[in-house]
Amino acid sequence: MNTKDIPWHLLQSFAAIGETGSLSAAAVRLGSSQPTLSRHLNQLEEQLGTRLFFRTPSGLTLTPEGASVRRYADEMAQSAAQLSISATGPHDLNGTVRITASQIAATYLLPPMLTALHIAYPGLSLELVASDETDNLLRREADLAVRMYRPTQDDLISKMVAELPLGIYASRGYLEKHGTPGGPEDLERHTVIGYDRNTLIIDGMKRVGLHVDRSFFKLRSDDQVVCWQMVLAGMGIGFGQQCMAADNPDLVQLWPEIPIGHLPVWLTAHQELRMSPRVRACFDHLAQSFSQI
Secondary structure, three states: OOOOOOOHHHHHHHHHHHHHOOHHHHHHHHOOOHHHHHHHHHHHHHHHOOOOEEEEOOEEEEOHHHHHHHHHHHHHHHHHHHHHHHHOOHHHOOEEEEEEEOHHHHHHHHHHHHHHHHHHOOOEEEEEEEOOOOOOOOOOOOOEEEEOOOOOOOOEEEEEEEEEEEEEEEEHHHHHHHOOOOOHHHHHHOOEEEOOOOOHHHHHHHHOOOOOOHHHOOEEOOOHHHHHHHHHOOOOEEEEEHHHHOOOOOEEEEOOOOOOOEEEEEEEEEHHHHHOHHHHHHHHHHHHHHHOO
């Protein structure tokens, strides 16, 4: 298959058709017309000497050859986006980028990162949606997502940018009043803060030999910000990311030698958005910021 000297506009049309599954939807996305995209597709197939799509009642699906071209087009799109960022000065990037993140990330992790992003690209307007819902990107309610799990949808691009170690913490005030537990086995004599329906903490405790259920926690909430604030308030012993506790002198990490796990951080965006210089700039900035935690 000859992929040399392919006009970029043909690949742009091809990529949009592949992502939407129809000529009409791709035309709306590109602000073009269905006949124009049909002509581009025919020209590309003629130049490559192969069929790129199967025509089915439900729409257009990639042939094996089309999937190969899609990978080539994806690489070109990433290079084009990076070139656009390099050729555009920081003060020339403008527009709005909408970011969704879990409540815990939006509250404790992103503020310094977004402050640095604003300084680097003052022309950008940022919108931050603090939500634990998983489908913001699919509903096109955000340009980027910060997730603590790997997204599985095919039309998204994802990159794991960090693994944040977790720890067990209590405030100094709580320990002064109730004493410091000698080991994890003493937790049953203390007030422990945990999740309600989320089993993340219960699963982690099982890995270190502690088998409990949700009734073990004297305060239960699936809102991680609430749980962390209750630890800071001195109500009991709780769990959190080590980077969140590092600068708080009132917190004491219990048994730091016990590995209770890491929390992965994934950056996610729609595939076509990597063509946007402003979205790509934000994506790269956040990826670098998380890697330095």
